[in-house]
Amino acid sequence: xxxxxxxxxxxxxxxxxxxxxxxxxxxxxxxxxxxxxxxxxxxxxxxxxxxxxxxxxxxxxxxxxxxxxxxxxxxxxxxxxxxxxxxxxxxxxxxxxxxxxxxxxxxxxxx
Amino acid sequence: xxxxxxxxxxxxxxxxxxxxxxxxxxxxxxxxxxxxxxxxxxxxxxxxxxxxxxxxxxxxxxxxxxxxxxxxxxxxxxxxxxxxxxxxxxxxxxxxxxxxxxxxxxxxxxxxx
Numbered sequence: 733x734x735x736x737x738x739x740x741x742x743x744x745x746x747x748x749x750x751x752x753x754x755x756x757x758x759x760x761x762x763x764x765x766x767x768x769x770x771x772x773x774x775x776x777x778x779x780x781x782x783x784x785x786x787x788x789x790x791x792x793x794x795x796x797x798x799x800x801x802x803x804x805x806x807x808x809x810x811x812x813x814x815x816x817x818x819x820x821x822x823x824x825x826x827x828x829x830x831x832x833x834x835x836x837x838x839x840x841x842x843x
Numbered sequence: 844x845x846x847x848x849x850x851x852x853x854x855x856x857x858x859x860x861x862x863x864x865x866x867x868x869x870x871x872x873x874x875x876x877x878x879x880x881x882x883x884x885x886x887x888x889x890x891x892x893x894x895x896x897x898x899x900x901x902x903x904x905x906x907x908x909x910x911x912x913x914x915x916x917x918x919x920x921x922x923x924x925x926x927x928x929x930x931x932x933x934x935x936x937x938x939x940x941x942x943x944x945x946x947x948x949x950x951x952x953x954x955x956x
Binding site: 736767772773774775776780788790824829830831833835836 | 885
């Protein structure tokens with residue numbers, strides 16, 4: 733059974749740029765969620781996708797957007813990067829709900 | 844709104860000693876509760892979950908947690924800690940829609956020899 737995989741593992745971007753992070757869900761899972769984990773904090777919910785539609789969103793601005801593809805993989809896009817966007821971005825998959833199974837994350841640094 | 848409080852930021856336990864990590868939640872109805880562990884540079888691994896039924900929940904790696912509604916708590920325990928248990932531990936509660944987890948700020952566990 734393949735777990736949740738994320739790419740890239742690390743990324744450095746400049747303020748104002750755009751970034752795309754990718755996630756492949758665990759085999760058999762149809763729901764993908766994205767979380768942001770700032771240094772020293774717990775993860776914060778960004779949004780969830782189910783059957784290619786956004787199925788819930790946390791308190792993040794519209795410049796955070798996402799996609800889910802027919803094979804249940806997903807992308808997180810962040811436009812107009814800010815320094816505070818520097819964080820570990822975690823993708824999690826599940827079979828229509830809970831519990832969540834997390835990937836190892838993408839470490840984004842914005843300079 | 845739901846919230847999770849982990850009162851202890853950092854705990855140090857001797858190898859072989861018992862462990863209890865505290866978690867308090869705020870939620871009106873019966874909560875769905877979780878404990879996750881995160882090793883440095885890694886994602887989150889699910890240790891155990893509580894949805895309903897028996898209030899003492901067994902998880903992986905010898906961990907257990909007890910749901911106490913009267914105290915709004917879901918404390919994590921382990922009878923004998925191993926050096927490999929050193930990590931960050933997060934307690935979480937599901938939101939009302941069941942679409943997201945609300946995490947505490949975490950407790951860092953150090954294990955001394």
